[in-house]
Amino acid sequence: MSNTKLSPGIVSSRLSKEEYSNNFSDAYPGFTDYEAKVEADRCYFCYDAPCISACPTEINIPLFIRQISTEMEEEAAKTIFDQNILGGMCARVCPTETLCEEACVREAAEGKPVKIGRLQRYATDSIMSQNIHPYIRNENNGKKIAVIGSGPAGLACSHRLSMLGYDVEIFESKSKAGGLNEYGIATYKSVDNFAAKEVDWLLKIGGIKINHNKTLGVDFSIDELRKSYDAIFIGCGLQDTNKISIDSNTDQSIEDAVDFIADLRQINDFSSLPIGRNVVVIGGGMTAIDAAVQSQLLGAEKVTIIYRRNLENMSASKKEQNNATSKGVKIITNAIPTSINKQNGVHKLSLSYTEVEKQSGKLKELDQKFSIEADQIFCAIGQKFNNLLDVFKSNKGKIMIDESCKTSVENVWAGGDCVDQGEDLTVTAVAQGRDAAEAIHKSIISK
């Protein structure tokens, strides 16, 4: 520990080895057998359970919980994987407080929903930790499908296609598979290399080949793929981020929170990653929260989230907001950054307060201003396509799909963050990948 929380500027080694390891350990460790049984007993096995329809992948939640309560974790896991082959990761990263657990009748009854996410992790861990893959693929049907991207959508699609007997070839621009599961999730939500292990486990189905470092538009084109494959699935995510421009009289740059999170996931030694003493994160979504919390965990003295609207408008859930503030992050709402100055060697970020105009609903910059110290500034105001492929019809800057995840181009389906439907969540991507696979199968066998 050569530096401390109070060391000025952007430096590494602010904490001790123990502090780093505590800070980045499993945030919500798995249930013990006893905890799982007691929690499972809280489930009412509702009729036409609201939690099922609240889950984008429609897992039969009461059934898997009942299977846990009868000590059949493996069967419970199968119930989950039947609907969501990435049920292991979803158990860790799903914002359950806005999905299944929000719909749980116990939330209505007592404000304490059944801890569905943690029970799901208990079930999925039970067979993944033994490296048991519970599916075998159908006999090979001689058809080949190309999948672009090995994130949640691409993996879910590939697995389902393989089960149905297809050979799948994945084209992945990065050196590791997993997409945002590997590069985009807070470290303490996916410890012990879980994302990579999950990919290895999923690939045990067989029939799936991943070509790494192959980027769409650089190394290959959709048209080329269409010639050699029976169908194409695009799950390429969003490669670019929205930028903010702030007047500056200094050389300080605004960093991309997505890159920061990705770097943190790939690092082995947390002490080697420099972090500012005063960190400012601009944005109101999960990326902003993850960047802010992890800045704090890396030893920043003060971390501030700046969001232009109020708390209710933040896309990060209340639970995530509370997680951030409990770690010491300060959330300033209704403010936008205007300029950066350097005074006496310290970077100052100037901000203006905002309010929503009642009539127009537009955000208005107010005259009241303030400033905060900001050694390091991260921007987390959304992701976007770098060059939206003009072969597709698009909507809101994303690929337009129909209910079966089909794009406007013949034989091309798509899902995940790159499409115009659904929320940008891992679980939504899995649902779309899975449904696209079924749609591809239906389309091929009907020919």
Added chain:
Amino acid sequence: MNLQSEFLGIKSPNPFWLASAPPTDKEYNVRRAFEAGWGGVVWKTLGLDPNIVNVNGPRYGAVWGPDRRLLGMNNIELITDRPLQINLDEIKVVKKDYPDRAVVVSLMVPCEEECWKSILPKVEETEADGLELNFGCPHGMSERGMGSAVGQVPDYIEMVTRWVKSNTRMPVIVKLTPNITDIRYPARAAFKGGADAVSLINTVASIVSVNLDTFSPEPSINGKGTHGGYCGPAVKPIALNLVSQIARDPETQNKDISGIGGVTTWRDAAEFLALGAGNVQVCTAAMTYGFGIISELTSGLSNWMKKKEINSISEIVGKAIPNVTEWQYLNLNHVTKAQIDQDLCIKCGRCYAVCEDTSHQAITKTINGERGFEVIDEECVACNMCINVCPVENCITMRDLEPGEIDKRTGQTVSDKYANWTTHPNNPSSIKAAE
């Protein structure tokens, strides 16, 4: 509130006795129980020397809830496995030190008059307050012709009770087994033989579980198991019914009953008293939570009595008996309908599942097109299953229809007249009203 209890003239500061079982097997336990505040004990069953032996493996099996709450327990333990004289000596000193507490001695010896004649003077010598004849144990001892082997044959009960009564001055309680078809016969036999009271229930013959790896019943002794005696909260409903039957039987009504079986809280005790028990005996609850529960039992009962303006235990005894009747006398003109409080409903749909799948299809699953559950009065027979499965207390309740209202299911006007099965037209043997 004065909880003073008098049972067969045996006084105790409260009506809570520890039942004959491991908690009352020796002086050490009984002293601690009395210090904690228990009103009395029935000392664990004494037998003739040589003292019996117990298994050296597990003696108890259990049924747990998912949170490990002990719902039911069974045991294959036998009567005391300590020499007779040791027990007698300890009983004597304990009684001497706690003269205000009830000390009753449980006995089980072979079905020969000589055996009883030999042991009775020794027990009298301890100056204990009374005797309890263990005709109830369903396991182990019954194979040797004792315990429930006696309790299952009314003639034996009468015979042995008579032997005892003619050889002792002490009050005699006969402890009955529930493992019979009709409890009234053994109870009548006990009183015919001269018993001063009966106590019930002893444990219910049971196998609590089978180990699905070894295929041995549990508790398992070297890979084998045997049936045991089931007790604890799970058996309370059985016990309440049997107690009430004796309290209602014209041949035994007004006889003294000591209520046993799953008494865990003051509420359970009050229910036993209301159904005719003069006091209660507790075992499993004390074994589960320790002697300290006596404070909850006594304070709870006394608080409830205060609220109900009941001044003595004897006022409670049998208070519910006039309301226990036969099915045929229930009022068929009493009509109720379930109703769901929409403000309390959490929309779990359990009422819908039970009604739709297994009952009368009398609950909707939508209200104005939205998820919601409502009773269809035209279909509701008021079976109560929706209430039984509803996780929210008082969310579903039964509403009594007023006389004059229309029962939408039958289309008939609710009558204010009482009418039961005995006069119902569908009853082939109904009694016709005089023309």
